[in-house]
Amino acid sequence: MSGTLRKAALWTGVVCPRLALEAAGRMRAPDENADDRPRAAHDTVGGQIRLVAVDEAAARLGVRTGQALTDALAIAPRLDSQPRDRRAEAAWLEDLALVAYGFSHQVALTGDGVVLEVGGSRRLHGPLDTLLDALDEALAPLGVTTRLGVAPVAAAAGLMARAGSRAETLDALEKTLAAWPIEHLELAPAERRKLDGLGVRQVRDLVRLPRFELDRRLGQGVGRYLDQLRGRLETPLVYWQPPETFARTVDLPVPVRRTDALIFALNRVLDGLEHWLRVRDQRLTRLHVTLVPEDQGPKIAFSAGLGQPGFQRDRLLEILKLKLEPIRIQSDIETLRVEADSVSGQRPPQADLWSGTNINDAWPALLDRLEARIGEDGLCGVAPKSDHRPEKAWAWTKPGTTAVADDAPERPAWLLPDPRPCRLDDLRLIDGPERIETGWWDGQDCRRDYWVAHDASGHRLWVFREYKPRDGWFVHGVFG
Amino acid sequence: MPLNSNSISKPISLGQLLADRDDLWRGRQRRPAPARSTGHAALDAKLPTGGWPRGKLTELVPERAGSGELDLLLPCLAECTREGRSVVLAAPPLVPCPQRLHRAGVDLARVLVVRAPDHALWAAEQCLKSGLCGAVVVWPQRNQVNERAVRRLQLAAENGEAPLFVCYPPGCPAPPSLAALRLAVHAGGELEVLRSAQGRANGPIRLAPDNVVTLAARRHALERRA
Numbered sequence: 001m002s003g004t005l006r007k008a009a010l011w012t013g014v015v016c017p018r019l020a021l022e023a024a025g026r027m028r029a030p031d032e033n034a035d036d037r038p039r040a041a042h043d044t045v046g047g048q049i050r051l052v053a054v055d056e057a058a059a060r061l062g063v064r065t066g067q068a069l070t071d072a073l074a075i076a077p078r079l080d081s082q083p084r085d086r087r088a089e090a091a092w093l094e095d096l097a098l099v100a101y102g103f104s105h106q107v108a109l110t111g112d113g114v115v116l117e118v119g120g121s122r123r124l125h126g127p128l129d130t131l132l133d134a135l136d137e138a139l140a141p142l143g144v145t146t147r148l149g150v151a152p153v154a155a156a157a158g159l160m161a162r163a164g165s166r167a168e169t170l171d172a173l174e175k176t177l178a179a180w181p182i183e184h185l186e187l188a189p190a191e192r193r194k195l196d197g198l199g200v201r202q203v204r205d206l207v208r209l210p211r212f213e214l215d216r217r218l219g220q221g222v223g224r225y226l227d228q229l230r231g232r233l234e235t236p237l238v239y240w241q242p243p244e245t246f247a248r249t250v251d252l253p254v255p256v257r258r259t260d261a262l263i264f265a266l267n268r269v270l271d272g273l274e275h276w277l278r279v280r281d282q283r284l285t286r287l288h289v290t291l292v293p294e295d296q297g298p299k300i301a302f303s304a305g306l307g308q309p310g311f312q313r314d315r316l317l318e319i320l321k322l323k324l325e326p327i328r329i330q331s332d333i334e335t336l337r338v339e340a341d342s343v344s345g346q347r348p349p350q351a352d353l354w355s356g357t358n359i360n361d362a363w364p365a366l367l368d369r370l371e372a373r374i375g376e377d378g379l380c381g382v383a384p385k386s387d388h389r390p391e392k393a394w395a396w397t398k399p400g401t402t403a404v405a406d407d408a409p410e411r412p413a414w415l416l417p418d419p420r421p422c423r424l425d426d427l428r429l430i431d432g433p434e435r436i437e438t439g440w441w442d443g444q445d446c447r448r449d450y451w452v453a454h455d456a457s458g459h460r461l462w463v464f465r466e467y468k469p470r471d472g473w474f475v476h477g478v479f480g
Numbered sequence: 481m482p483l484n485s486n487s488i489s490k491p492i493s494l495g496q497l498l499a500d501r502d503d504l505w506r507g508r509q510r511r512p513a514p515a516r517s518t519g520h521a522a523l524d525a526k527l528p529t530g531g532w533p534r535g536k537l538t539e540l541v542p543e544r545a546g547s548g549e550l551d552l553l554l555p556c557l558a559e560c561t562r563e564g565r566s567v568v569l570a571a572p573p574l575v576p577c578p579q580r581l582h583r584a585g586v587d588l589a590r591v592l593v594v595r596a597p598d599h600a601l602w603a604a605e606q607c608l609k610s611g612l613c614g615a616v617v618v619w620p621q622r623n624q625v626n627e628r629a630v631r632r633l634q635l636a637a638e639n640g641e642a643p644l645f646v647c648y649p650p651g652c653p654a655p656p657s658l659a660a661l662r663l664a665v666h667a668g669g670e671l672e673v674l675r676s677a678q679g680r681a682n683g684p685i686r687l688a689p690d691n692v693v694t695l696a697a698r699r700h701a702l703e704r705r706a
Binding site: 362366377393 | 543544547548550551554566572573574575576577578579580581582583588589590591592593594595596599602603606607610612667
């Protein structure tokens, strides 16, 4: 990093003020989050279960973060407290970073959000307000409460977001910072106590302190942090990069076996997948899902693919639903694992000029849907094969196989899958015979005379008299 | 209303203008529903609907499995594949012979056969809803024939242009339905209009059997080849 600040640098901070709370209930189906109970998230802190986040309803009842869970439940018996889910929080931040990466190549994770450099993106996205609106819109589908802030330095962007304010120049930032109480800064509790003892209440008091004194009493960390905030020192950042492959593991809050709850959780994972595909410029070919039951029973694995690489979310969800429906889930599922196979490159979307639907794309989509429910062998085309033996002269093929039939003599519309024995007394031969004598080269030689015959009720059948290897009359097809 | 080229050159009567609109209610006069040629000129002329009604249900009641319903539909199916649309055969009772289809002019790459009888109705419904298929033919199982199932298919068909054909299992009474056309297929290619939305045809329709097999003519050549 260079020592001088680029004038054009402008950082946007995105924070999720309710991340712990929302992540704890993220994978629950919406109906379970629908009741109006006060909510909180708890975690084990120093051997005690304490609350780490509370919502407004709980706060109104007097529940505070840092309270022991037992105390909180005594105050508010209806409190719905979920264990903190750090994995879900990390996944959510990852999704947040993926969205941010669509706006800037300089993204860094903070503890409760991301900061991204948008000064360089202004030429693409237009003025700052337009860009922030677009970012807001892109973040909305994630379903997490976010707050944006703007600052000319990275270190302050997160703080500005938490306070919900904007400063586009260093002077404006200086003014905003000066009025803040000390609690807004990211300081260690010991440092905060010392500053409190010094009578430092607001950031302006801290800035007024002689640097030499500050360093002597509190060590150099606070002074350096202050310099970074005020843009006098470059903030060292570890830039975030989107992962090379997409894999997510999700712990369900409550083990479930209901398909709709599993689909809901999968849908949440697709959020991240969609952003990942976009920033990595990849197209999905197959999605592998593994369901891990809570009793360490056999894992259930299935995969869903689209006929053509790409990402159509509703189609993919529909296929996942169809795949899930026939699976008998014996015990409740506690973990979902999702991995994606993808290929790179973008195919320009080809939309039909008139109807807006693309038949080239819609037909494979229909086949995908049918195949997901029926299975691959239930869906086929029929093709001729060049063999003189009529029962070997046709085959089921993959749908859409182009086949050219050689000029066979006239055949009936229906063939029996296997010829069936019949009695000559019931038939009246009308036309024939067509002699077929073949197959001597592969040991399945046969000699037959094919006839067209009427049965008693006037239907025309295709029958043959076989001399080799069996002897007798057989029905092989029906005209009509 | 867009003006077509000949409307500029010659005046059109008011009646003709009104006849071109399909959003007018004409009392007891019914406009013929759009139909697709059956490929048999004689049959088109005889059918009250003037062909296979598009986006509507046509019921075929064969006297016996394979008593002619496929041959009856082949020209229409061939025409669909020539237009580049796929045709769906859902749960056919026997194997449709590819050589016969090919001879009738059907592009085999556009034939989709659903071989899972349990899912046949569902698959047919999906294909109709997609609006991508030229024609859909369903052979329901005996236990699948009920008013509700047929009604569902019919509603799905009305979304699109494709004619839908339901061939009932022989000897199975067809459920009450609002089919545009119901034909009985007798042995020897004789058809009888059982009901039609456009009134009844009089008497059975005999189709010339155009698939008479001329084996005798080819017999010698084949014997030489074998």
